[in-house]
Amino acid sequence: MDATDMLARERRARLAAERMLELRDDELRATRRKLAELGRSPAPDQGLPPAERAALELRASEAQAELQVANARVLIAEQRLWQSIETIRDGFAVFDASEVMVAANGPFLAPFDGLDSVGPGITQEELWRIAASEGIVDCGGDPAAWVAGMIARVRAPVIDEVQLRLWTGRTVRLLARRGENGDVVCLALDVTASIRRVARLREARARADAANRAKSAFLANMSHEIRTPMNGVVGMAGLLADTALDEDQRLFVETIRASGEALLSLINDVLDYSKIEAERMVLHPRPFDLRDTIERVLTLMRPAVQGKPVVLALEYPADAPRLFDGDPVRVGQILTNLIGNAVKFTAEGAVTITVVCGDRVSISVADSGIGIAPDMAEHIFGEFNQVEDERNRRFEGTGLGLAITKRLVDLMGGEIGVTSALGAGATFTVRLPLPLALDEDAPAPAAPSLPATLGPLRVLAAEDNRTNRLVLSKMLAGAAVELTMVENGRLAVDAFAAAPPDLVFMDISMPEMDGKEATRRIRGIEAERGLPRTRIVALTAHAMDGDADTILAAGLDAYLTKPLRKDALAAEIDAARGGGISLPSLASPGG
Ligand code: ADP
Numbered sequence: 399m400d401a402t403d404m405l406a407r408e409r410r411a412r413l414a415a416e417r418m419l420e421l422r423d424d425e426l427r428a429t430r431r432k433l434a435e436l437g438r439s440p441a442p443d444q445g446l447p448p449a450e451r452a453a454l455e456l457r458a459s460e461a462q463a464e465l466q467v468a469n470a471r472v473l474i475a476e477q478r479l480w481q482s483i484e485t486i487r488d489g490f491a492v493f494d495a496s497e498v499m500v501a502a503n504g505p506f507l508a509p510f511d512g513l514d515s516v517g518p519g520i521t522q523e524e525l526w527r528i529a530a531s532e533g534i535v536d537c538g539g540d541p542a543a544w545v546a547g548m549i550a551r552v553r554a555p556v557i558d559e560v561q562l563r564l565w566t567g568r569t570v571r572l573l574a575r576r577g578e579n580g581d582v583v584c585l586a587l588d589v590t591a592s593i594r595r596v597a598r599l600r601e602a603r604a605r606a607d608a609a610n611r612a613k614s615a616f617l618a619n620m621s622h623e624i625r626t627p628m629n630g631v632v633g634m635a636g637l638l639a640d641t642a643l644d645e646d647q648r649l650f651v652e653t654i655r656a657s658g659e660a661l662l663s664l665i666n667d668v669l670d671y672s673k674i675e676a677e678r679m680v681l682h683p684r685p686f687d688l689r690d691t692i693e694r695v696l697t698l699m700r701p702a703v704q705g706k707p708v709v710l711a712l713e714y715p716a717d718a719p720r721l722f723d724g725d726p727v728r729v730g731q732i733l734t735n736l737i738g739n740a741v742k743f744t745a746e747g748a749v750t751i752t753v754v755c756g757d758r759v760s761i762s763v764a765d766s767g768i769g770i771a772p773d774m775a776e777h778i779f780g781e782f783n784q785v786e787d788e789r790n791r792r793f794e795g796t797g798l799g800l801a802i803t804k805r806l807v808d809l810m811g812g813e814i815g816v817t818s819a820l821g822a823g824a825t826f827t828v829r830l831p832l833p834l835a836l837d838e839d840a841p842a843p844a845a846p847s848l849p850a851t852l853g854p855l856r857v858l859a860a861e862d863n864r865t866n867r868l869v870l871s872k873m874l875a876g877a878a879v880e881l882t883m884v885e886n887g888r889l890a891v892d893a894f895a896a897a898p899p900d901l902v903f904m905d906i907s908m909p910e911m912d913g914k915e916a917t918r919r920i921r922g923i924e925a926e927r928g929l930p931r932t933r934i935v936a937l938t939a940h941a942m943d944g945d946a947d948t949i950l951a952a953g954l955d956a957y958l959t960k961p962l963r964k965d966a967l968a969a970e971i972d973a974a975r976g977g978g979i980s981l982p983s984l985a986s987p988g989g
Contacts, residue, residue, distance in 0.1 A: 409479075411475045411478075412472065412475040412476060412479065415468060415471040415472045415475050416472060418468050418471075419465070419468040419469065419471075419472060422461055422464045422465045422468050423465065425461045426458065426461040426462060426465055429454060429457055429458040429461055430458065432454060433454065433455070433458060480501070480503075483503045484503050484504060486503070486505070487505060487588060488505060488585055488586055488587045488588060489502070489503060489505040489506030489507075489508075489570065489584070489585070489586030489587075489588075490502065490503045490505070490506055490583075490584070490585055490586075491503070491506045491583075491584045491586075492581055492582070492583050492584070493522055493552075493581065493582045493584070494580065494581055495579065495580025495581065496521075497521050497522040497523065497552070497582070498519060498520070498521055499517070499518050499519060499520050499521070499522075499525065500518060500581070501518055502517065502518065505586070505588075506584070506586055509529075509534050509535075509564050509565070509566060510528065510529070510532075510534060511534075513528065513532070515528065516528060522548070522549065522552055522582075523545070523549055526544075526545045526548040526549065527545050530542075530544055530545050533565055534564060534565055535562050535563065535564060535565070536562075536563040536564070536565070548560070552574060552582060557574040557575065557576065557582070559571055559572060559573045559574075560572045561589070562586075567590075568588055568590040569588070569589050569590050569593050570586045570587060570588055570589065571586070571587045571589045572584060572585070572586050572587075573585045573586075573587065610675065611675070611676045611677060612676075614672040614673075614675035614676035615672070615676040615678065617668060617669075617672040617675075617676075618669055618672035618673050618676055618678065621665045621666075621668045621669035621672065622669060622939060624665055625662065625665055625669075625939050625960065626863060626865075626866070626939060627865070628658060628661060628662050628665065628961070629662075629865070629866060629869070629939070629960045629961040629962070630863075630865035630866065630868075630869060631654065631658045632655060632658035632659055632662060632961045633865075633866070633869035633872075633873070633961050633962060634865075634868075634869060634872075635651055635654040635655035635658060636655055636961075636964065637869065637872045637873065638651045639651045639652060639655060660794065662961065663796075664796050664798075667796050667798040667799065667802060668798070670731075670798075670802050671781065671798055671801065671802050671805070674802065674805045674806070674809070679805075679806075679809060681724075681725040681728060681809060681810065682725050682727070682947045683723050683724050683725050684723065684724075684725075684726070684947075685721055685722070685723055685835035685836075686721070686722060686723075686724060686726035686729075686835070687720050687721055688720055688721075688722050688724075688729070688753070688759065688832070689712075689714050689720045689753075690720070691726050691729055691730050691733070692712060692714070692733060692751060692753070692761070693712065694730065695730055695733045695734050695737055696710050696712060696737065696751070698734070699737055699738065699741050702738070702741045702742070703741055703749075706744075706745060706746065707746045707747075708741065708744050708745075708746060708747060708748065708749060709747075709748040709749070710737075710741075710748075710749050711748060711749070711750045711751070712750075712751045712753075713750060713751065713752040713753065714751075714753045715753070715754075715755075718753060718754075718755045719755055719834050721834065721835040722759065722832040722833065722834060722835055723832060723833045723834070723835045724810070724830065724832045725810075728806050728809075728810070729830070729832075731802075731803075731806065732803050732806055732807060732828060733751075733761070733763075735799040735800065735802065735803045736763040736803065736826045736828070737749065737751065737763055738799070739799060739800070739826075740763050740764075740765035740767065740824070740826075741765075742793055742795070743765065743767035743768050743793065743824070744765040744766055744767030744768075744823070745767065745768075746766070747765070747766025747767070747823070748764075748765070748766055749763065749764070749765045749766075750763075750764045750765075751763050751764075752764070757831075758812070758829040758830060758831050758832075759829070759830050759831075759832045760827060760828070760829045761827070761828050761830070762825055762826065762827040762828075763825070763826045763827075764823065764824075764825040765823050765824055765825075766823040767823055767824065768820075768821065769818045769819050769820045769821050769822045769823050769824050770785060770816065770818040770820070770824050771785070771818075771819075771820045772818070772819070775816050775817075775818065778797075778800050778816075779800050779801060779803075779804045779814075780801060781797070781798060781801040782796065782797040782798060782801075783797050783800075783801070784797040803828075807828055807830070810830050810831070810832075811830075811831050812828055812829050812830035812831060813828070813829050814826065814827070814828045814829075815827055845955075845956050845973070854878050854879055854880040855877075855878070855879045855880065855900045855901060855971060855974055855975050856879070856880045856882070856897070856899040856900045856901075857874065857879045857880065857881050857882070857899055857900065857901050857902070857903065857971070857974075858882045858884070858890060858893055858894060858899040858901070858902045858903070859871075859874075859881060859882070859883050859884070859902070859903040859904075860883075860884045860885070860886065860887060860889065860890035860902070860903070860904050860905055860908060860913065860916065861883070861885070861903070861905040861908075861937065862885050862886055862905060862907075862908040862909055863905075866905070866937075866960070866962075867883055867885075869961075869962060870883070870903065870937075870962060870967075871883060873962060873964045873967055874967060874971070877967075877968060877971050879971060882897075882899065885908070886908045886909055886910040886911055887904075887908050887910060887911030887912055887913055887915055887916030888910045888911040888916070890902070890904065890911075890913075890916045890920070891911070891916050891919045891920060891923070894920045894923060894932075895923055898923075898924075898929055898932060899932065900932070900933075900974050900975075901932070901933050901935070901970065901971070901974040902920070902932055902933070902934040902935070903935050903937055903958075903967075903970075904916060904917060904934050904935065904936055904937065904954065905936075905937050905938075906936055906937070906938050906939075906949065907939075913936060913952075913954070914948065914949065914952035914954070915952075917934050917952050917953045917954050918952055918953055920932070920934065920953075921953040933955050933956075933970075933973075933974055934953070934954045934955055935954065935955060935956050935957065935958055935970055936949050936954045936956070936957035936958070937957070937958055937960060937962065938957050938958075938959055938960065939959070939960050958970075
């Protein structure tokens with residue numbers, strides 16, 4: 399039973415006793431009146447008959463006795479009330495309508511440390527003035543204003559609760575209610591323990607969050623480190639597949655390559671997820687062409703639908719805007735996950751992407767595949783969550799794709815949902831708050847090619863990892879280029895200064911001088927000597943250092959992510975040779 403209940407109960411007892419007292423009082427008064435009237439009558443024997451008079455006198459003395467009992471009960475009730483109030487650890491005080499203290503228990507008066515003037519009879523104003531001037535309450539530097547605030551508070555129609563810090567180091571919450579007769583009842587609850595508990599919980603939570611972030615950062619770094627040797631495995635297996643092999647050897651090599659690719663894609667997912675968890679995923683908004691981004695994802699998906707009777711369709715209204723401010727790499731990643739799933743889980747029919755531009759950009763991906771049971775619709779957005787049924791588990795996957803997608807959509811301030819029925823296809827819809835990009839912010843025109851050069855193209859490549867150097871040189875082996883390989887940024891700058899090449903491939907994280915600094919210096923040499931701008935393509939190990947903005951800001955023209963692909967390198971070579979515009983990489987500037 400809390401203090402309020404106890405008070406209510408005692409109050410009811412007191413009121414009942416008081417009512418009885420009033421009743422008996424009335425009766426007694428009536429009897430006395432009657433006796434007095436009788437006393438005034440001319441002759442006693444002319445008045446009431448003696449029997450009646452005796453009965454009346456008996457009733458009067460009974461009433462007197464009952465009155466005494468009632469009085470005693472009132473006293474007991476009042477005593478009990480105050481004893482109870484004294485036993486509670488919280489402070490309790492009653493003030494009358496003119497703000498004078500009627501009563502207060504020990505805990506209420508305790509902080510005043512026995513000051514004689516503080517007790518019943520003191521006014522609220524005097525009480526708070528003493529609290530401020532004696533330093534009993536921390537009034538935040540302006541005692542006069544604090545006292546005025548406390549008085550204004552108690553005079554307001556509804557008395558707000560207030561928290562006070564006492565000189566004892568404890569904190570009390572002061573609650574007050576005004577009764578019907580204008581009395582104000584105050585309860586001072588000691589909340590020190592709960593405040594300390596909340597602070598401790600907050601601290602523990604902060605520590606747990608920090609530990610979680612550290613774990614995610616560790617995971618992100620590990621995944622990043624694993625990528626480097628994996629690039630070697632996948633790259634070399636790819637090169638090996640291009641050599642003369644017998645049937646068995648080809649099967650083995652293809653298996654190594656496919657497993658390596660699957661492992662890399664898992665590592666990419668874990669890396670992305672850990673980055674988001676570690677709060678290291680940063681969006682890099684810039685003007686981009688949404689339709690282009692979607693089409694590029696569809697192009698990447700075409701091999702996956704080859705051999706399946708599945709149509710890939712895009713419904714993008716001709717009059718809808720195309721240029722938006724957003725992070726094209728991450729929008730592309732969301733679409734790759736959704737369209738990738740749609741294609742994966744659809745054996746026949748269609749995968750249709752529909753774009754509607756309202757106050758948000760809505761992109762839905764509808765498929766005619768196996769569908770999702772309604773009770774699984776929430777589940778699949780959780781990390782490593784998949785639908786565990788017969789039809790589903792024929793498909794590979796990690797269960798991280800939608801978890802990452804949801805986190806990215808959240809990061810962009812958007813929302814994602816799915817409508818589906820088992821066996822009847824699924825429609826995933828993302829709504830993103832992408833502002834329209836102004837025309838002048840439009841992506842710069844293209845991934846100009848250099849004038850056709852005579853003889854082999856001169857390519858400078860800077861890469862510190864030996865395996866990656868081997869992969870790169872093998873991949874470029876058949877491309878009729880004159881390749882200069884260096885191991886760090888400083889050597890790249892030296893090589894450039896000695897003989898400016900036609901094209902540069904630049905690793906980003908390298909010892910001694912990284913790729914960004916080397917590029918800045920190369921741009922400086924070009925400016926100094928009045929040389930035409932040489933195309934410099936970054937080679938990055940995924941998004942850790944593939945931070946688009948900083949790479950492009952350093953003066954690089956585009957970037958390719960590892961594992962390097964022969965066709966992407968060939969496209970760059972072709973473009974630099976003047977043989978045409980290179981295929982844009984997914985992450986190239988302007989989409
Ligand atoms: P993954 O596809 O790698 O398993 P996701 O997080 O992308 O991981 O998807 C989680 C699960 O959601 C999938 O395993 C599948 O069970 C279900 N799912 C996602 N997209 C679809 C879809 N278009 N049709 C049917 N099921 C889907």
